[in-house]
Amino acid sequence: xxxxxxxxxxxxxxxxxxxxxxxxxxxxxxxxxxxxxxxxxxxxxxxxxxxxxxxxxxxxxxxxxxxxxxxxxxxxxxxxxxxxxxxxxxxxxxxxxxxxxxxxxxxxxxxxxxxxxxxxxxxxxxxxxxxxxxxxxxxxxxxxxxxxxxxxxxxxxxxxxxxxxxxxxxxxxxxxxxxxxxxxxxxxxxxxxxxxxxxxxxxxxxxxxxxxxxxxxxxxxxxxxxxxxxxxxxxxxxxxxxxxxxxxxxxxxxxxxxxxxxxxxxxxxxxxxxxxxx
Numbered sequence: 001x002x003x004x005x006x007x008x009x010x011x012x013x014x015x016x017x018x019x020x021x022x023x024x025x026x027x028x029x030x031x032x033x034x035x036x037x038x039x040x041x042x043x044x045x046x047x048x049x050x051x052x053x054x055x056x057x058x059x060x061x062x063x064x065x066x067x068x069x070x071x072x073x074x075x076x077x078x079x080x081x082x083x084x085x086x087x088x089x090x091x092x093x094x095x096x097x098x099x100x101x102x103x104x105x106x107x108x109x110x111x112x113x114x115x116x117x118x119x120x121x122x123x124x125x126x127x128x129x130x131x132x133x134x135x136x137x138x139x140x141x142x143x144x145x146x147x148x149x150x151x152x153x154x155x156x157x158x159x160x161x162x163x164x165x166x167x168x169x170x171x172x173x174x175x176x177x178x179x180x181x182x183x184x185x186x187x188x189x190x191x192x193x194x195x196x197x198x199x200x201x202x203x204x205x206x207x208x209x210x211x212x213x214x215x216x217x218x219x220x221x222x223x224x225x226x227x228x229x230x231x232x233x234x235x236x237x238x239x240x241x242x243x244x245x246x247x248x249x250x251x252x253x254x255x256x257x258x259x260x261x262x263x264x265x266x267x268x269x270x271x272x273x274x275x276x277x278x
Contacts, residue, residue, distance in 0.1 A: 004081060005040060005273040008073030010221025010250030012273065014040055015081050017048040027065030033278070034063035040276070043217045046074050048082065054098035055088060062216030069101020070162035072224015076119040076270040079107045083116050084272065102162025120267040123225070126232045127160035134164060135190050143236050149184045157236055159229035161264065165196045167233035173201040173209045182213025198226045202234060206244035221250030228264045231255040
């Protein structure tokens, strides 16, 4: 089985194509091959499959074997993979990728000298209804809602970008102990399907630092849907404008929440690391 190792701002994936459907043992394969000591090493495995409503379907299996509904960094890697492997006409610089959590998403490629240098994704409209994110909080939107963990109270804003996020504004996101708070928040009873956790420090109306604990993967260098959720939460809390840079450990993403169509747009890089055979 041939694979390509790819990364978007350090959020890395094992990308596979040629399957007609998700393998029955996909969870087992992800746990085995995402292991950084005994396998290839990655935050997840990405399968590119046939789609009846888009150019391709993307399925993402996290390193713990669970499935992610959507992933912003993975979809940028998937788009570059599709272009680089001639899976669409190379005269095209746009395509549509189907996800199981966020529907079909249009993607625009920036191609320079035959190389995909940037990928812009229409991530769709954010879901802000608490029960739909989902949380157990019956509010729309859920903004600065308290959550207590081991005697410490955080205030979170809930956003779904096809997958669930709780965004927490703190004084210094870069120094947050993700291992101390991430698992406890991910599995908190307020979040019935677990949750991705973003700690955010807003530096200006158009710039924020973010660190992430990803559901099913733990700390990662970047999270595209989390960056989108961060900007949306920044707007809802009147801390950020509708267009800005979200800085992650692996690099920066440009995020825009367009008022005209209510969609969130994400622009960032994707890169191939190496290719191999299992």
